[in-house]
Amino acid sequence: GTERSVKYDALLRPVAIIENGRCVERRRYGGPDTKGHNQCGQCIRHDDPAGSQMDDEFALAGGVLEQTRHFLFNPENVDWPEPLAERDALLESGPGATTRWAHSPLGDVISQTDAQRNVQTFAHTVAGHIEAISLSLPGQTERVPVHSIDYDAQGHVTSETAGNGVVTKALHDAANGRLIELKGTRADGQLLQHLLYDYDPAGNVLRIDDRAQPTRCCAGQRIEPVSTYQYDTLYQLIQATGREAKKLNQGPVFPSFQCPLDPTHLAKYTQTYRYDASGNLLQLTHTGTQSHSRTLVTSQTSNRSLPVINDQPPDEAAIAAAFDANGNLNELQAGQAMSWDWRNQLQQVRPVVREAGDDDKERYVYDASGQRLRKIHTTKAKAVVHNAEVRYLPGLEVHSNSATAETLHVIVTQAGRNEVRVLHWQAGQPEGLENDQVRYSFADHLGSGTLELDKNAHIISQESYYPFGGTSWWAGRSTIEASYKTIRYSGKERDATGLYYYGLRYYAPWLQRWINPDPTGTVDGMNLYRFVRNSPLRFADQQGAAPYDVPITVVVANDLSEFNPEQLSKMYKVRDVAVSLLTFTRSELLKASPRRDVKKAFDATFGALDPSARAATSIDVEDSLRQMQELIEPIGSPESDLTLFLFNGPEQILASTDFRGEFQESVERIGVSASLLANYDVLEGARSLIHEASHVRLNTVDAFYYLTDPDKLLVDGADTAQVKAWSGEFRQSLRKISKHGPNEKQFDPADYTVAMQALTENAHTPAQRKQEFLSNATTRTSLLLMNADTLSSFVMATKKPARYAKKRMNQSGN
Template sequence: MQASGLSNFRYITSLSGQVLCTESADAGISLTLNDAAGRLMISISQICTDKGQDNCSKAVTQTFRYEGADSAGRLLSITEQTAGQDAQVTERFMYAGNSEAEKAKNLAGVCTHHYDPAGLMQTDSIALTGVPLSITRQLLKDADKPVSWPESNPQTLLSAEKYTTQTIADATGAVLNTTDAAGHQQKVTYDIAGLLSTSRVTVKGGAEKIIIKSVTYSAAGQKLCEEHGNGVVTTYTYEPQTQRLIAVKTEHPARKKIFQDLRYEYDPVGNVLCVTNSAEETRFWHNQKVVPENRYTYDTLYQLVSATGREMANAGQQRSSLPDISPFDKASYANYTRNYIYDRAGNMTQIRHSAPKTGNNHTTDITVSQRSNRAVLKTLADTSEKVEALFTPGGQQTKFQPGQTLSWTARGELQQVTPVVRNGAAGDRESYRYDAGSQRILKTTVQETGSRTQTQQVIYLPGLELHSGKENYQVICAGVAGRAQVRLLHWQDGKKDHQRFSYDNLIGSSGLETDGDGKLLSQEEYYPFGGTAVLVADADSGIDYKTHRYSGKERDATGLYYYGYRYYQPWAGRWLSSDPAGTVDGLNLYSMVRNNPVSFSDEQGLVAYPRTQIPGTSLYQPGISTGSDREIRGAKLIPPAANTVTELFKGEPVRLDDVLADSTLQQTPLLTDLINPAKVKMDSSTRSSLSAVKGGIMEFNAVHIPAGNNGINALRIIDTETSAFQRGKGTTLAYWVPQGGYADIPAHPENGQPQLVFTPGFSGCSFVADKLDDMTIRVRHVQGGKEDAEYNRLHASEHGHGMIGAMEYRDYGYHENYSGAVLENIQGSAFMKYEGDSWQIKYQRLKNAPGIVSMGEKTSGIVRKQQGLKLEIRHSRERSVVGTGSVPLMH
């Protein structure tokens, strides 16, 4: 939005660097205040700016209450209040004591009762590894009303039904057996490398069913072949040089039937150029040759601008409803072309669809606000001035089709959709309830048909869905089943159980389904940004039970896709609300996977990932870019600064928290030059630790150098050679990852374990994290040019379960200037921080990065009293932080 003279984000910080106020063009204004201990105390959101004046008429205030100073300081409750309404206690926390019974279940000090907006989540017991062994969920009696939990007897607001899930885990924390709330069991086994080997399900009172019969992996831990219990076998082929997936073949060998044979072609940077299904025949319709392939074209920013493929001849214009279903033997296909147009901020403004042979030619126009990246279909707002009125102050869309309204919770979660509005009568509606982590727990669909009201309800539990209403059945979700989402439908009234194996493509979209005997049930193909282009199935296939489609996500009756943290509208190619994770995926908070939906995927509605996902998990196949794949074509290298000088400055020790604040990182370079024995005096033990392959825990603080605008910050290791003066602002323990080495860190730090990870600066290197097991993450600093030796070609056991995130050269080594040109800046800095419930990689892009030549203490006086630090700095006035970013680790 810079070209329009507007800012995407503005920040106001405290003197210590803590962000107090964030003003987002897309997500509105929010305020946060911490207490003296650094804990979040007050958060205010949903503030909008109207004609330059802050409007708090819809503001939502969250207040956090903690234990007193004489206790552990744990969170006790969260209170929410919308302006003009009564305050509501939306969450309460109760903790176990230290009794023998509680210690026997490893519960001492653990939050055992968490009352959240959906009801109660109770932890009954946990393993020594921290894996919950038994949890119980209770829902609210009245799910239609907002809850306010009383301090005494909160259980009176709960329904009587309890849903308990039990787990058996091994000594490493790997789950072996799960019994869901309905009594169905899922069992998995692992090979010697800790990778999934087999999977079985036992319906309560029934016989055991094999889901995965066997899995074969490569030395790099990539899946090569998997055989399912229905006789269907899927094989995978990878490109040797890049380890990209280039072929997926799904077949039933015993019946000599090939269901799909997908072949992928890429450009040098990894964008998908062509997908061909060799299992399908080339067809002819109305003198038109229809080849079963999709081809894609990108602009210089790798946004998808053109796509060709096939669609059903009766497809019609894409809407929120599914197209008509055609039988396998009667389907006719036609070629289509789709072109996409974007504005400078990455907002899609037009979708042009062309299928000349069928006359299915139409254009979808999208109107974008002049003040933000908010946008809606032109049928909702024909001018940009009307767009803002269709959003809440926090950036949630309130209408998505003419006459169809959306309502939201105070936390920015979609609460209800009204797809049909009737004058003088109740309309159809679909409403949702979420837990404390904003994950959907309950869905209720109400349809008014004459004098009757039909209600269908879904309760989402671990590994289980409970459907009730016009039809009562259970869905057992066998989530760990390779590239197949396996769903077992079970009716308690005696109706025969039904298995549905769903096989997906590169980005997780469900392409075909087979039943428990390996019979083909349905086949579906999608337009690039979602929407069904092909849907064929026989009459007895039970296609209505297929709920997971594009990207492997659940498609609601509204046509919206639920991703976990957000809802996606495929007919517009954009999210329904602003990104709750902020700028982790760019400054445009509504853009879908950076407008590259063929090569990128989004697991939770937060951030795009260009990685090959390990099926059935949130992990990725270990592999980082090498050679020319690390480059962005057309980028111009920033020339060396012409006015570089070497100067002496007086530095001062500063608090590490101030240096690592987001607002500071956005303007002040963070260097690691002082973690270098050649530049700073260190003891022999520290020198040895820095040169080791495996890192560990070390003591750190920071130094600020007042060189130029905003100065320079540098990390400093503390050891026996560090003076008391340099320790003056306090020190912090953190994990250290050597260049070319690694460190093992806890997935969830506790009992005083460090919550920071430091490593040397970056100039072509990569920062990668693998999930070794449920308790441990291995973090590597992979040197540029050594990606294969130090990461890609390591034994599978070195990667554990798989990659959970990486910062590569393309992330920090390039940036876009104000005119839109892509420049290569080469250098960056990065560290890891544990925030909320997960680790994040945070990084800077540095232009003409400064360097520290040496550092010493400046002393004076008879007793040689320390007065400051003397640093020799080589820098340029042209240096700057040209961008920051973060990579959330999916663990």
């Protein structure tokens, strides 16, 4: 087991973390003497398993302006002493790697200077989106990797121009935000990428057509550049077709590299997938020029699985032995041992084990947040041990290789849809490759790098993927040049082990599962190894924790810590207003004689009720409001158990609740649209937050909505008259539904039908449901309390929102 303790200072700030008797972290905070650099109260030195991070200067808004990373001389099993001099002695000598940032008054980063003095400058639109990036290497003229980035109202990138003249255009469905066309065109008009997407009504990708690739005929086969997909009733992928290299390598190994692409070496394939009830892959069947299958056996007592090898299925004992007590996989493949640290982070993989020692191995070192900062690959050749290392810094990767005497700096820029990397060799430049080579990577809807171009828009490499991330074919103009590609499937780095590094854990594409349990727990259901809900064309995962719906939303911030200052301030106002409205309404419901406006809103919501039913319903409503208030009030504090994320999506979606579990029975997190915070009044935000909180605490469903006209939503800074009219619209809509019943022709009645049938047997037809709703007060009240939009609309139908707006105007002097 692991024993962990935390030491705090007099202000209850953590200053040391002890794990199994070793001090793995220490923190030092700025005091009054450091106020000149805005360090007072900030953590200014953080010693962690990778080394020491010094935050030397802060902006007034709290953003870091200057940060220096010192790496450990020996990264294994650090034990930080308390004296500063003794801690410094454990670090590599030298000034460290310093990164500097400049911020706008709104907190946007406008420039970044990395540890090698490469300067990236960011231009923003009035909405805060990045519009262009310029890059200056020391002693060189400025270059512009990407510019003219345009966005639609949902924040999707619609057009951008790369520094090599390639224009990428993306077309999204206005009704739901799904990407339907992605086109990349060279300056001379040649199409380099042209992807067309077809979806089913639920948003699952059915077909991807690459019009930039020709149809080929080979060995009597017509090979079209088309991929198709089929799903089961749980929307898990069960069949896929596409193109692949004729010579395959199963497992973590790449298929043969084609130089150049040979059309006769491509063939069609079909893959089918079968899962158990928990979403574990049972069998992959591959049909193509080299047909094969892969079968996995899952434990009866957990979701731990192992592949069948040499037709010998593993038994329960073998599966148990293949994982440690925390569920981490012990071997990548037979004889390839993996080691894990006390934080369940992959520490080392040994692909080659030698009796005399000096194993080939790949070791990983992480910072305090769990992000990888070092990758050290050790090999032995002719009795000589060589190290190839990558160090990860903000906007920069430093590669070194003792076998080739190579030192390579990779400058990374990311804006819009695509990524640009500049390869600068300080030593060991390979023959035939130019220094400061600019490589433009173009991606598909998942962010997978499918096309690499040089500064003249000529193809460096092309790559295609199987649905779950394996490479189906790979081609380019030079084997050496293509070998410097590291970012592949889903925009993630593929290690020499064949594993993809996602940030919080590693993914094995040939197994279609994570190699250790979800470190955040059951945020995506009880199966902690399942990858993106077995729907890899629709869902992606940024960190290895929580999949998100790619076609519909673009995640802007994963939690409150990633909101910009303006968004965070607005979010806290939304929280405070929601709490104020809930507190007021609850207090009135507890009175024997509530205020007249609350009584009118209550009657409009629930219709005519006898005195006993009215009293019982009032108690139920007050208790429901209390539960939502208890969820909302701690938002932003350590006591909150709710995760809020920010997204760009269709204009009509202002907020959302992400569910988890096979039957979507549990809430994962609440999403808030960036448009809601930027364009709408805090009262509209409070209504949306209360609506989503009812999903979380009350398990409500979206049976129907009250205010459905988007033109009647409350825009930012609405005056008192506008708020009064807005509340009046809610009272009118509430009264209309309680008197006449929901109009099933105005919304998708699926959830409404299910809810009614759960309450009464007399709900098979629209006429029966309407009659039951109007004549049976118990059914009507129960249904209204099951509907997520009911209580948020009831609260807004009182006069409290107008009183808030009036007070706001008086305070502003209007």
